[in-house]
Amino acid sequence: MSHLVPFFSLQFIHRQVQEEIHRAIREVYEKNQFILGSQVQSFERAYAAYSGVPYCVGVANGLDALYISLKILGVSPTDEVIVPAHTYIATWLAISRAQAHIVPVDVDEQTMLIDVKKVASLISKKTKIILPVHLYGQPCNMEPLTDLAHKLGIAIVEDNAQAHGASDHKIKTGSFGQCNATSFYPTKNLGALGDGGAITTHSKAIYEQALSFRNYGSTERFVNPQIGINSRLDELQAAVLLIKLKYLDQWNEERKSLSAHYNATLTGVGDLLLPQTSAHQNHVFHLFVIRSKQRNELQAFLAAKGIETFIHYPTPPHLQKAYRHLGYQPGDFPISESLAATALSLPLWPGLSEQQVAFVCNAIRYFYENLSARNKSFSGVDS
Ligand SMILES: *Cc1c(COP(=O)(O)O)cnc(C)c1O
Numbered sequence: 001m002s003h004l005v006p007f008f009s010l011q012f013i014h015r016q017v018q019e020e021i022h023r024a025i026r027e028v029y030e031k032n033q034f035i036l037g038s039q040v041q042s043f044e045r046a047y048a049a050y051s052g053v054p055y056c057v058g059v060a061n062g063l064d065a066l067y068i069s070l071k072i073l074g075v076s077p078t079d080e081v082i083v084p085a086h087t088y089i090a091t092w093l094a095i096s097r098a099q100a101h102i103v104p105v106d107v108d109e110q111t112m113l114i115d116v117k118k119v120a121s122l123i124s125k126k127t128k129i130i131l132p133v134h135l136y137g138q139p140c141n142m143e144p145l146t147d148l149a150h151k152l153g154i155a156i157v158e159d160n161a162q163a164h165g166a167s168d169h170k171i172k173t174g175s176f177g178q179c180n181a182t183s184f185y186p187t188k189n190l191g192a193l194g195d196g197g198a199i200t201t202h203s204k205a206i207y208e209q210a211l212s213f214r215n216y217g218s219t220e221r222f223v224n225p226q227i228g229i230n231s232r233l234d235e236l237q238a239a240v241l242l243i244k245l246k247y248l249d250q251w252n253e254e255r256k257s258l259s260a261h262y263n264a265t266l267t268g269v270g271d272l273l274l275p276q277t278s279a280h281q282n283h284v285f286h287l288f289v290i291r292s293k294q295r296n297e298l299q300a301f302l303a304a305k306g307i308e309t310f311i312h313y314p315t316p317p318h319l320q321k322a323y324r325h326l327g328y329q330p331g332d333f334p335i336s337e338s339l340a341a342t343a344l345s346l347p348l349w350p351g352l353s354e355q356q357v358a359f360v361c362n363a364i365r366y367f368y369e370n371l372s373a374r375n376k377s378f379s380g381v382d383s
Helices: 011-016 018-031 038-051 062-072 090-097 116-122 142-152 204-213 235-266 295-304 321-326 334-342 354-382
Strands: 055-059 080-084 101-105 127-130 180-183 197-201 288-291 343-346
Touching: 011 018, 011 235, 018 235, 038 055, 038 197, 038 235, 055 062, 055 204, 062 090, 062 180, 062 197, 062 204, 080 090, 090 101, 101 116, 116 142, 127 142, 197 204, 235 288, 235 354, 295 343, 295 354, 334 343
Parallel strands: 080 101, 080 127
Antiparallel strands: 055 197, 180 197, 288 343
């Protein structure tokens, strides 16, 4: 089905950087070095600087970045990791792969992000790590979270897969935790032309361990002081990311400006709940997520008008079959469950036009106007 307003498109930004990227790919091709060469090193330096940390290690994807972070911080099967109940399931999968205990925490109803007060109530002697997720591009409220973690000697690992360039109190996400993970999946704010990920850290020791762990547990050929995995960012992806990183702020500004249009036009429409941000947060709008009790009808209505939308996410991890063994029931994390029932992500990408945003907003307004007209006539018949 072809959409008048697709949910996402790389067409615009890829046209913008086409020549630079073609040249960079050709250079890697002609140099004949594809793994752990100068492109990866340059990108790691550039992304570390961008994130406000001294060190970055490129890895194969975001899930590996999370897993490696947990392993380096010494997570063992008796340890607990506190993680939001409302996130993409990959955050949970990394904890499972590290064989630690998943301790889900419900999110804040307004921000849809990890709730620090609830985190405090879940701390036990076994709590090893708190894993906040800057979901939809919105930074978690990091000050109280880092205060709590420092006080208790618990490490923080940020899942920064959706928030490249976001900041809280002007401090970049991906620079708060001991070891932080991100993804360069093609649709993220900074996306490769395939899989990619990275770890960012302030610690030289963690940096050196990550360098080794991603490469069979080795930094010197045929010398293996530890058991590692193969999870490398490759030269072609690093070359592409190095170019796209230069444009990230510009593309994030575009996301923010389109989101401001959505916000201004949709304020007060129907029962819509719009994204809630604070002045100290720089939300980079990986997704523009609205909430409505009529979500399913609204989504179907928009689809009929040629507007493509998605639900992030229709089933929370604790209710997925994969996590049935944890024994959770509907009702255990009510806010996360209500988000699964009400959240709707509207089309958003750099290059989407203001006219397209206006078209989407008009369709949404029309939906609610007709809905109230329908409801009025129904109540007229009933009474
Ligand atoms: C995309 C994503 C991941 C996983 O990244 P991959 O590169 O696809 O492995 C993890 N967490 C969140 C929140 C994500 O959005």
